[in-house]
Amino acid sequence: WLLQNTQKPEVHCLPDILFSLPDEWLPSVKTPEKLGISMMHRTEAREDCAYYRAMAQIADEWIRKTGKSVLLMAFDTGKEDDLFACRAVQALMQFPDQTEIVAHTDGTEILTAFAHCEKIIGARFHCVVLALRMGIPVYPLIFREKVRNLLKDIQYPYPVCDLDAIDHASLLAFIGSDQMPYPLEQDIHKRAGEHIQLLKQSLKENIILPQLNQLTVLRKDTAFPIGRYLLRMEENLFVLSIIKQELKRLIYPIYYMVRIYKCLFICYNIFYYCFIIRGGVPVRKREPRIA
Numbered sequence: 277w278l279l280q281n282t283q284k285p286e287v288h289c290l291p292d293i294l295f296s297l298p299d300e301w302l303p304s305v306k307t308p309e310k311l312g313i314s315m316m317h318r319t320e321a322r323e324d325c326a327y328y329r330a331m332a333q334i335a336d337e338w339i340r341k342t343g344k345s346v347l348l349m350a351f352d353t354g355k356e357d358d359l360f361a362c363r364a365v366q367a368l369m370q371f372p373d374q375t376e377i378v379a380h381t382d383g384t385e386i387l388t389a390f391a392h393c394e395k396i397i398g399a400r401f402h403c404v405v406l407a408l409r410m411g412i413p414v415y416p417l418i419f420r421e422k423v424r425n426l427l428k429d430i431q432y433p434y435p436v437c438d439l440d441a442i443d444h445a446s447l448l449a450f451i452g453s454d455q456m457p458y459p460l461e462q463d464i465h466k467r468a469g470e471h472i473q474l475l476k477q478s479l480k481e482n483i484i485l486p487q488l489n490q491l492t493v494l495r496k497d498t499a500f501p502i503g504r505y506l507l508r509m510e511e512n513l514f515v516l517s518i519i520k521q522e523l524k525r526l527i528y529p530i531y532y533m534v535r536i537y538k539c540l541f542i543c544y545n546i547f548y549y550c551f552i553i554r555g556g557v558p559v560r561k562r563e564p565r566i567a
Contacts, residue, residue, distance in 0.1 A: 286478070288470070288474055290467050290468060290470055290471055290474075291429075291464045291467050291468040292401075292402070292405050292426070292468060293468055293471045293472075294402055294405045294406060294409060294468075295405060295408075295409055295460070295464050295465055295468035296465055296468035296469035296471065296472075297406075297409055301387075302387065302391075302410060303387055303388055303390075303391035305391065306391045306392075307391065307392055308391075308392065308393060308394040308412070309344050309345075309392065309394055310344055310345050310346060310347050310392050310393050310394060311335065311338045311342075311344065311345075311346045311347070311393065311394065311395055311396075311397070311451060312346075312347045312349055312389060312390065312392075312393035312395070312396040312397070312398075312412075313331055313334070313335060313346060313347070313348050313349065313365070313396070313397045313398075314349045314351055314358075314396065314397070314398040314399055314400045314403035315331065315348055315349065315350060315358050315361035315362050315365060315399060316352075316356070316358060316361060316399040316400060316417075316419060316439065317352070317356050317357050317358050317359075317360045317361040318361070319356070323364040323367070323368075324364075324368060326442065327439060327440070327442060328361065328364045328365050328368055329368055330442040330444060330447075331365045331397070332365045332366075332368035332369045333444070334397065334444075334447050334448070334451065335348075335365065335369055335371075335375060336369055336370045336371055337448060337451065338451050339371045339374050340371075341451070341452065344394070345374045345375065345376065346374065346375045346376070347375075347376050347377075347378055347389050347392065347393060348362040348365055348366060348375060348376070348377045348378070349362070349377075349378045349379075349380075349386060349389055349403070350362050350377065350378070350379045350380060351380050351386065351400040351402060351403055352380070352400070353379050353380055353381065358400075359377070359379055362377045362379075363377065386406070387406075390406060390407070390410055390412060391410075393407075393412055394412075394413075395412065395413045395414070395415070395450070395451060395455075396412050396413070396414045396415070397414070397415045397417065397447065397450075398414055398415070398416055398417065399416075399417040399419055399439055401420065401422055401423050401426070404416045404423060404426065404427075405426070408430070408457075408458060408460055409460070411457040411459075412457060413434075413450075413455045413456065413457050413458075414458075415434070415435070415436065415446075415447060415450045416432075416436045417436070417437060417438070417439040417442070418436055418437070418438050418439060419438070419439040419440075430458070430460065430461075430464070432458060433458070434450075434455060434458065435449075435450070
């Protein structure tokens with residue numbers, strides 16, 4: 277459809293960009309001792325729906341068998357409000373005091389929480405991706421086809437189940453097993469990193485280069501010959517486009533303020549000449565003092 281309905285089709289199929297997360301962005305210290313459960317808010321479901329009850333039972337079973345705690349993670353804290361699901365599961369648990377809710381804000385909370393997870397049960401797509409990227413055993417709960425397609429693409433060999441048909445026995449086997457992390461191919465990390473390169477190339481060819489041809493400094497009619505110099509700074513083209521906009525936003529108002537000031541100064545001189553010097557407004561002469 278895209279190839280047939282776009283004038284300049286340029287379609288690339290790449291792994292999710294989260295697979296390219298650099299190692300230095302990941303937590304350097306890991307203490308895997310908890311069960312992480314990424315929840316998804318079912319807007320049409322009640323607080324005690326089968327999905328929430330199943331997650332509460334699995335969490336209680338983990339605590340009962342291992343004596344370790346559980347992290348309920350809310351990836352979407354906006355419109356879909358996964359925090360609601362986390363609180364609903366915690367309210368249904370027998371050991372709510374051994375459960376912590378972690379909400380996504382700037383991203384560091386989720387990364388830190390993952391560093392403490394020994395295993396993860398994930399309903400969110402990016403929960404599964406991040407677990408695979410960090411090498412944590414994960415049990416995906418499939419709600420959308422993109423999760424199923426991801427697992428098919430990487431040939432995920434371990435059991436999974438649909439979110440609407442929880443396989444309780446399979447989940448219990450997962451939390452009690454010694455399942456190893458699924459090793460991703462290095463090619464996935466490499467190809468996922470091509471997102472940024474393709475974006476930079478597209479910005480360069482379709483947005484930045486055309487604008488650089490019209491780049492001016494201070495005044496629209498006073499072009500400054502720096503285009504060729506800027507073209508050689510390929511790594512900073514995106515930054516330069518932002519600088520251009522900031523120059524326009526900051527310098528043009530100053531330029532027009534100077535013009536307005538000049539006009540006001542001229543008007544003042546005309547007024548002074550016509551009404552004061554030429555007698556429009558009489559000027560009181562100072563009488564000489566008589567000694």
